[in-house]
Amino acid sequence: MSQPQAWVPVDPRSRPSREQVLAGLRGTDAGGPELVQLLTPEGQRVSDPRFDGFVDDVDATALKSLYRDMVLVRRFDREANALQRQGQLGIWVPLLGQEAAQIGAGRAMRLGDMAFPSYREHGIAWCRGIDPTELLGIFRGTDHGSWDPLTTGFNLYTIVIGNQCLNAAGYAMGQRFEGKVGDSESAEATICFFGDGATSQGDVHEGFVWAAAYDAPVVFYCQNNQWAISVPLERQTRVPLYERARGYGFPGIRVDGNDVLACLAVSRWALEECRTGNGPVLVEAYTYRMDAHTTSDDPTRYRLADELELWKLKDPIERVRVNLVREHHVGGEFFDEVTAEGDELAARLREFCLAMPEPAPDRIFSEVYAEPSPLLEAQREEFLAHHTSFQTEEA
Amino acid sequence: MVNLTLARALTDGLRAAMERDPKVLVMGEDVGKLGGVFRVTDGLQKDFGEQRVLDTPLSESGIIGTAVGLAIRGFRPVCEIQFDGFVFPGFDQIVSQLAKMRFRSQGKVPMPVVVRIPFGGGIGAVEHHSESPESLFAHVAGLKVVACSNPSDAFWMIQQAIACDDPVLFFEPKRRYWEKGEVDPDATPPPLFSSKVLRAGTSVTIACYGPLVRTCLDAATAAQADGLDLEVIDLRTLSPLDLGPVFESVRCTGRLVVVSEAPSEASVTAEVAARVQQECFYSLEAPVLRVTGFDTPYPPSKCEDDYLPDLDRVLDGVDRALAW
Ligand SMILES: Cc1ncc(C[n+]2csc(CCOP(=O)(O)OP(=O)(O)O)c2C)c(N)n1
Ligand SMILES: [Mg+2]
Numbered sequence: 001m002s003q004p005q006a007w008v009p010v011d012p013r014s015r016p017s018r019e020q021v022l023a024g025l026r027g028t029d030a031g032g033p034e035l036v037q038l039l040t041p042e043g044q045r046v047s048d049p050r051f052d053g054f055v056d057d058v059d060a061t062a063l064k065s066l067y068r069d070m071v072l073v074r075r076f077d078r079e080a081n082a083l084q085r086q087g088q089l090g091i092w093v094p095l096l097g098q099e100a101a102q103i104g105a106g107r108a109m110r111l112g113d114m115a116f117p118s119y120r121e122h123g124i125a126w127c128r129g130i131d132p133t134e135l136l137g138i139f140r141g142t143d144h145g146s147w148d149p150l151t152t153g154f155n156l157y158t159i160v161i162g163n164q165c166l167n168a169a170g171y172a173m174g175q176r177f178e179g180k181v182g183d184s185e186s187a188e189a190t191i192c193f194f195g196d197g198a199t200s201q202g203d204v205h206e207g208f209v210w211a212a213a214y215d216a217p218v219v220f221y222c223q224n225n226q227w228a229i230s231v232p233l234e235r236q237t238r239v240p241l242y243e244r245a246r247g248y249g250f251p252g253i254r255v256d257g258n259d260v261l262a263c264l265a266v267s268r269w270a271l272e273e274c275r276t277g278n279g280p281v282l283v284e285a286y287t288y289r290m291d292a293h294t295t296s297d298d299p300t301r302y303r304l305a306d307e308l309e310l311w312k313l314k315d316p317i318e319r320v321r322v323n324l325v326r327e328h329h330v331g332g333e334f335f336d337e338v339t340a341e342g343d344e345l346a347a348r349l350r351e352f353c354l355a356m357p358e359p360a361p362d363r364i365f366s367e368v369y370a371e372p373s374p375l376l377e378a379q380r381e382e383f384l385a386h387h388t389s390f391q392t393e394e395a
Numbered sequence: 396m397v398n399l400t401l402a403r404a405l406t407d408g409l410r411a412a413m414e415r416d417p418k419v420l421v422m423g424e425d426v427g428k429l430g431g432v433f434r435v436t437d438g439l440q441k442d443f444g445e446q447r448v449l450d451t452p453l454s455e456s457g458i459i460g461t462a463v464g465l466a467i468r469g470f471r472p473v474c475e476i477q478f479d480g481f482v483f484p485g486f487d488q489i490v491s492q493l494a495k496m497r498f499r500s501q502g503k504v505p506m507p508v509v510v511r512i513p514f515g516g517g518i519g520a521v522e523h524h525s526e527s528p529e530s531l532f533a534h535v536a537g538l539k540v541v542a543c544s545n546p547s548d549a550f551w552m553i554q555q556a557i558a559c560d561d562p563v564l565f566f567e568p569k570r571r572y573w574e575k576g577e578v579d580p581d582a583t584p585p586p587l588f589s590s591k592v593l594r595a596g597t598s599v600t601i602a603c604y605g606p607l608v609r610t611c612l613d614a615a616t617a618a619q620a621d622g623l624d625l626e627v628i629d630l631r632t633l634s635p636l637d638l639g640p641v642f643e644s645v646r647c648t649g650r651l652v653v654v655s656e657a658p659s660e661a662s663v664t665a666e667v668a669a670r671v672q673q674e675c676f677y678s679l680e681a682p683v684l685r686v687t688g689f690d691t692p693y694p695p696s697k698c699e700d701d702y703l704p705d706l707d708r709v710l711d712g713v714d715r716a717l718a719w
């Protein structure tokens with residue numbers, strides 16, 4: 001009979017102590033030796049025999065395309081942030097710093113795959129072909145999500161932390177029940193996005209259990225950005241998050257979430273595992289929330305500016321730029337073009353936002369039920385009569 | 396006498412309760428270092444330490460479930476749920492354990508737990524940040540449900556809720572957090588589970604609570620110009636209801652309008668209407684009318700001015716009651 005392995009606590013030198021982090025003295029920034037990385041923060045391509053094969057098609061053109069994705073996504077994120085500051089949006093949830101984690105995962109998806117985002121996944125939306133203008137309604141308060149989840153393969157944003165992990169597990173169970181798992185070209189997978197804080201929610205754990213119980217083809221993609229609003233990672237877990245997968249009986253892996261190439265490779269691997277029947281898989285993309293939690297948040301109350309400075313050295317976009325210049329001899333013209341394209345996108349976003357129509361007054365009553373409800377019909381009529389009486393008074 | 400915002404009155408009330416009883420704990424997401432997203436717990440962790448003000452892991456079931464355990468151990472936890480729409484992961488613990496522990500143990504294990512919930516709309520927020528779930532809890536035996544509407548009540552009611560040996564769901568009108576009012580720390584407050592006549596009148600009675608109390612008082616002022624004299628009653632306690640003052644008022648006015656942001660179906664306002672028609676049947680000159688949020692999910696915030704009962708809709712309800 002095999003002996004249970006002795007439990008080895010996390011090497012205390014590899015990361016700051018819980019006490020230090022909870023006291024706000026030092027943030028976690030070292031991913032540890034387990035981190036999968038293909039592009040160093042200095043922009044050097046390093047080899048990882050396990051994953052090189054998953055990105056051997058990424059030539060200069062493909063890398064330029066990933067760079068472009070990240071720059072454009074960051075540019076519209078900054079524009080939306082500014083639009084909130086100018087009162088055009090009620091709130092914005094910035095993705096600053098998480099571009100590689102999202103573009104890597106988003107570009108690994110195939111057409112038939114399905115994504116279950118939380119609320120920060122603007123980069124995944126981008127990869128699913130959802131125009132950034134379509135995200136604005138949620139934050140301006142004109143809708144709860146304007147895209148079609150079924151045709152885009154991108155579920156609506158989920159704000160209640162963790163809910164979507166069970167929804168994703170269920171969707172993936174459906175893919176399996178319909179025979180969409182196998183090695184054919186038509187195989188499908190699901191990918192579910194959530195944060196480090198979310199890993200404390202029951203729904204996330206239950207999602208792991210259900211996905212494992214039904215061999216569901218779902219990649220649980222945790223963007224560990226080190227913070228859940230003001231609460232540091234150390235309040236949520238004692239072990240690195242990716243290690244938790246083992247307890248549920250499926251593989252877990254930690255990838256440098258600021259390395260778009262590694263995120264692409266690991267996500268392709270994980271999705272392929274799922275498509276071929278080896279799911280679920282947990283991916284921990286180790287990254288950093290470089291901005292406030294949302295535009296309503298004030299991070300100076302709980303974390304030190306030093307921490308941000310450390311992470312700026314690992315910027316996800318800069319390392320690709322350096323690599324393109326040094327290893328692929330890409331000239332300044334390309335970068336200027338992408339910057340200009342970003343400015344155009346930002347201008348288009350702004351113009352669209354300022355011209356967004358108010359929702360129709362009876363939007364409140366629309367699509368609550370499949371079948372008309374007498375109670376709601378009565379309320380709707382009463383409301384419209386009341387509404388019209390004011391319109392005529394004002395006219 | 397001090398002039399405080401509603402949020403600050405809650406902070407001061409929490410502080411007073413914590414000073415009085417070392418078993419009082421504050422726990423929730425971001426309540427410590429950040430002081431809560433509305434800053435209601437601002438400064439408490441600094442002054443009382445991390446063992447009395449807990450920045451918890453992100454899990455509402457965990458917050459309520461461990462509070463139940465802490466209460467079994469003799470603590471008096473005050474849980475913060477960050478927004479109304481996030482109480483549901485903790486709903487099971489609230490309904491299955493918190494509400495029933497006293498009954499199951501036949502009084503051997505009291506549950507002096509307070510669950511603070513900022514509720515209601517009107518702040519232009521995204522989904523799940525503007526809901527009014529109070530009726531769901533009022534429906535559960537074993538829970539007490541209260542809603543404060545002004546700084547003075549906030550200051551006293553939070554202390555009384557903490558002193559109560561039953562679990563109290565404590566609803567805070569988030570869009571009124573920044574409104575100021577007089578608080579007299581030397582006053583003797585009315586009992587927690589009592590309603591209060593805020594404005595005496597003879598034409599029509601209005602019963603309301605939480606964020607819409609201000610709205611109804613403004614409606615009463617506006618109606619005065621038309622020669623109407625509205626009586627406004629702040630229910631304050633939703634379970635148990637204290638309807639004595641409402642019955643008394645209705646016996647005089649003969650007309651009642653019940654107002655809430657929450658939808659009407661199977662709600663606190665429905666309960667008030669049912670009991671008033673039962674107690675005051677022969678005094679009523681008109682059916683009890685309700686002015687409430689519509690029976691739909693909370694809409695996108697650009698629609699919320701239409702969704703939320705406002706002064707005009709309250710006055711419209713008054714007109715309908717009078718025209719009956
Ligand atoms: C059930 C629930 N509780 C609380 C909240 C409020 N809230 C919004 S985001 C957040 C922190 C989430 O942290 P994490 O999961 O790490 O994701 P991140 O925002 O860092 O991307 C909290 C507590 C919520 N949205 N849902
Ligand atoms: Mg996080």
